[in-house]
């Protein structure tokens with residue numbers, strides 16, 4: 424799927440954002456390696472810590488439906504500038520692969536593509552837990 428199409432889906436997902444506290448609606452569209460798309464928006468809460476970002480909404484939707492092979496995630500916001508995943512989302516994206524592409528888009532014609540490993544270098548991961556012999560079990 425061309426990135427332009429993925430970005431259009433992220434823009435559409437942004438319209439469902441529930442962002443009454445920040446006033447900063449965000450949309451994301453995740454592309455699996457098999458070509459399926461899962462979208463997400465940010466969902467805020469009066470108890471701010473319960474807020475969930477658009478990227479994680481898309482990832483949790485995909486994973487909860489059996490997907491784990493993520494190829495790319497497009498992110499858009501109401502800002503005129505490029506919007507990148509926050510630190511928490513970068514960590515969650517990294518959980519599913521260090522080569523996942525992040526598409527920070529201002530529009531379907533104006534975007535930047537990065538690899539998550541470049542946005543979260545020297546990250547903590549399941550590999551660190553494997554070194555100690557605990558904490559991570561394949562297939563669960």
Ligand SMILES: [Zn+2]
Pocket residue numbers: 476477478479508509510511512513
């Ligand atoms: Zn985030």
